[in-house]
Amino acid sequence: MEPLHSPTSSSNSSHYEVNSPSMPNEAAKMQHQRLFQRGMRWLCGGVGLLGLSLVVNFLLFQSDQSFTWLMYGMTSAGILCLIKSMADIFGF
Numbered sequence: 001m002e003p004l005h006s007p008t009s010s011s012n013s014s015h016y017e018v019n020s021p022s023m024p025n026e027a028a029k030m031q032h033q034r035l036f037q038r039g040m041r042w043l044c045g046g047v048g049l050l051g052l053s054l055v056v057n058f059l060l061f062q063s064d065q066s067f068t069w070l071m072y073g074m075t076s077a078g079i080l081c082l083i084k085s086m087a088d089i090f091g092f
Contacts (some may be wrong), residue, residue, distance in 0.1 A: 032091070039088030046081030049074055 053074035060067040086092070 012072060035088045035091065039085045040089060042085035044080050046078045047080035049081060053078060 010024070053070065056070050057067065060070070
């Protein structure tokens with residue numbers, strides 16, 4: 001098979017640089033800062049949910065009531081918040 005672009009073309013080396021979207025440096029920093037702040041809020045929410053889940057499970061352990069919704073629901077929501085925060089902070 002033949003390549004789509006000939007290797008002797010002079011514009012081949014800058015083809016990807018010209019077509020790649022780029023943002024000004026200041027705008028990129030502001031966007032990263034905004035995503036980082038949003039990630040930190042999600043992180044605090046997730047840690048709070050996990051902490052609240054721990055406290056509720058600790059307090060309801062000796063009772064005869066069912067607390068499976070609290071145990072699995074709040075823990076799962078806390079973990080999902082942590083995953084969302086990592087996606088925002090690390091830029092996935």
